[in-house]
Amino acid sequence: MKHHITAIGLVIVLLFLGVGDGIGQTYLFNPKHPQSAIRHELNFSLFSHFTRSPQLATIHKVKSGLAYPEPIFNRVFGIATAGYEPRLRMIEWGNSASLSLDIPLNVSLSLVDITNKTREVQYSPVPVTDAEFNSGIYFNTREGDIGIFHSEIGALLSLNLLQGSTLENTKGFGLTFSAGVNRVMAPLFMNFLYGYKRTDYKGMLAWNLAVARFGLHFRGVAFNYMIGVNPTNIYFTDVNSNTSTSVFVNNYNRFSISFRLGQ
């Protein structure tokens, strides 16, 4: 119900802004004149980029005859991120609305670790030996973060309204709603101080997630918020407090500012 009210509200706002006035002739992408249908953007974010992979493994902490499972995931905290994003307008409706295919490419100075919710476990996929297992060691850990820097590539289908939707639109304000897939590769550089090897973490260093993005355009500047749309909230019991807690995995959050290059 909450979502329906939100959607209806959005539509009312769009009608108020006069989107309907500019919708008329439909134009399709013409490969002979790609430059008139591509918009280039550079984007940046600072301390506002955070993502977690889907659950990669389960560790078990044992206390008083009970085994408490906890999820392990790849956690990425982007300190500073920069990206380039071409936006290819596939369909234009008059001069106020368009549908575009956006390809965001990002590189981030980020801290990457394969860990649990409280980050006190730095997970190692090296299986415990029988001797370790019998002595009460149920999973192996690392000593340092797994690595730094990460990159992303995405494919988003965007509905662009008003400013920025077409070359001709002269409104000062615009909106973009996007949905698509983002692939995260983290880390780019393994922690060489501890000699971690990429091959030891096969399947844990890249993942795809479904994302949605909302953008506000003011002339040549846009503010974007991208979010993972099908995160998983994993409930588990904390071994120390014996209370239920939860952690979101397969999630994505990034607030960025982007600047249009050229028209």
Place this chain on the structure above:
Amino acid sequence: MNRLIYFISLLALVGGCIKTERLEPFPLPDIVQTAIRRVECFEQYNTMLVASDRGLYLRFSDGDAASFESEQYDVLDNIDWTTAQVFYFHGRERFTVIEGSRVIHGTRTSLTTRVDQTFFPFAYMDDVMAPDGTIYRIAYYEEKWDGQSFYSDFYIGIYELSSLSSSFVWDLVETQLTVSTQFISQPYSTFDDNGDLVIATNPMYRVSNIELNNIVYDSVYKSGVGFGYSSLAEPIAVGNTIHGFDHPLGSIYAVSRLYSTEFSEGHVNQQSLVQNCSYPSGSNGPSKLLHVEGDTATVYVELAGNEEVGGQQHIGYYMKLNMKTKDCQVLPLLTSEYIKEAQNITDLDIMDGKAFVGTTVGLMVYDLSNDSVSAYARLLFEGERF
């Protein structure tokens, strides 16, 4: 325009696609990572009881388990698991352990103990569970001598495990079933396919109704060349045939013969297990009845020490014994990283093609199809549910 509204609505709805998962704590594992005392599997219900130095671990058919630590339940420290009888009643998902005067009921959430004060005048007795979950103790309650005969008669009482929480756990139902002094022995019992209680003494009794003042039964006397028993130990009823051993498996006496007889007057056939089954000389013979399916019984043949055969180290055997055709198939259990010595095995049972092996260091799972072995706790951690 309608399409545009629809698309925007769809985008807003997408934000609500949050999945939820739960990781529940499960009992483990340190209870099954210490010296194991007893392993009992109930294959038809996919349930298991494991008793160790640290407590009791109950695994139920849906994979859930309950742990009861001996630190909290002192009674678990005092149980002699080698003589305890273990039952499982699926209707109430309840394990029952009977040892001496103690009766312990274990469920998913509770462990209750009753200490019995019922007086049993004679030491001969056997406990058996009816298909409806009622547990009976078959024991002699009285000896009568007519003053003329050389022998006296012992009267069999059918004691029902009371559901009332009193210190007198067993309710006696007196009967006119008797065993002469010359055949006096443990009144080993079982229930047949019809739900009738079979008491494998001589005479052999089949009781079809157990009610106070209304005991309905048949009896047959046994004799013949093969007759050499006073009662059939660990009786197994298959149709009208009753099979049993010369001694209880796992007792101090080596089991050497299998008896089979119809519930009718006449002979008791016997088979020499030593000759027919040729299990290794280093063993004391069958030590535990693991599984019965139709006419085939699977028994564990314990070894006192490793036995090298054809370059392989054997730590024990399990024997498939067709009680009708008398065919035997003796299969070895091989040494592994987890179980290096035969004497490390404390108990064993099988379920679903796997042997659950209790050892001095924990519970192991031995896959009978490929001889691979792993620690039970470790398999649980890896997500396996038995």
